[in-house]
Amino acid sequence: MKYIKFADAQSAVEKIAEEFVTYSQQAEPVHISLSGGSTPKLLFKTLAEDYADKINWRNLHFWWGDERCVAPDNEESNYGEVQRLLFDHIAIPAQNIHRIRGEDEPETEAARFAEEMTALVPTDGDGVPAFDWIILGMGTDGHTASLFPLQVDFNSPCLAIVAKNPQNQQLRVSKSAYLIKHAKRVTYLVTGASKADLLHEIQQAGEVDLPYPAARVKSEHGRTEWYLDADAASQLQ
Numbered sequence: 622m623k624y625i626k627f628a629d630a631q632s633a634v635e636k637i638a639e640e641f642v643t644y645s646q647q648a649e650p651v652h653i654s655l656s657g658g659s660t661p662k663l664l665f666k667t668l669a670e671d672y673a674d675k676i677n678w679r680n681l682h683f684w685w686g687d688e689r690c691v692a693p694d695n696e697e698s699n700y701g702e703v704q705r706l707l708f709d710h711i712a713i714p715a716q717n718i719h720r721i722r723g724e725d726e727p728e729t730e731a732a733r734f735a736e737e738m739t740a741l742v743p744t745d746g747d748g749v750p751a752f753d754w755i756i757l758g759m760g761t762d763g764h765t766a767s768l769f770p771l772q773v774d775f776n777s778p779c780l781a782i783v784a785k786n787p788q789n790q791q792l793r794v795s796k797s798a799y800l801i802k803h804a805k806r807v808t809y810l811v812t813g814a815s816k817a818d819l820l821h822e823i824q825q826a827g828e829v830d831l832p833y834p835a836a837r838v839k840s841e842h843g844r845t846e847w848y849l850d851a852d853a854a855s856q857l858q
């Protein structure tokens with residue numbers, strides 16, 4: 622695992638924001654997958670406040686790793702969060718935003734989402750959409766996107782799946798482990814002391830199989846890295 626430690630969460634998200642600047646200057650459209658939950662809120666606020674005019678938003682296409690099965694105006698909607706914190710404050714074409722429709726029937730939406738990715742994201746040698754960059758988080762139970770411990774079929778060739786959050790039984794639609802491993806780059810953004818023990822366990826386990834999807838889901842042919850603040854990294858050797 623490649624762990625990159627930052628002094629604080631703000632420094633970590635500013636590094637990501639600077640990389641958005643670089644990606645946005647590429648000649649081809651760039652496909653970026655955002656994570657949900659609480660951790661990336663600081664990234665979205667920072668992008669809106671300090672990078673609105675520094676990024677060529679027309680060249681970036683945004684997708685999500687997962688979505689709660691709720692309407693976009695629900696406070697739990699991952700898309701709704703980005704809309705409120707970022708999209709409402711920048712000049713980005715509507716066609717560059719590829720949300721998961723949490724309000725639709727989950728299995729139908731997972732199939733539609735897989736079709737949209739296949740149609741718009743350039744595929745690799747395996748015919749699988751290869752995202753330029755997938756940014757992920759990690760829950761305190763070791764889930765990432767909506768890939769929860771003991772629920773994931775790592776051998777399934779599906780691109781998108783329906784999952785159930787074991788804590789509250791809420792349904793979610795998620796990118797699959799198979800899709801994520803075909804990304805050119807995967808970055809886990811993890812901050813806060815509540816994730817420190819789990820990160821330590823993952824580091825100590827090395828290649829041994831752990832029940833945590835975040836420990837196993839990585840880019841197969843590209844790079845995978847962990848962006849950590851000092852609190853999250855505090856137990857690492």
Ligand SMILES: O=C1O[C@H](COP(=O)(O)O)[C@@H](O)[C@H](O)[C@H]1O
Binds near residue numbers: 658686687757764766
């Ligand atoms: O990758 C992801 O990770 C988060 C973890 O959430 P957080 O609130 O601890 O940051 C997950 O729940 C989210 O849906 C997902 O995109």
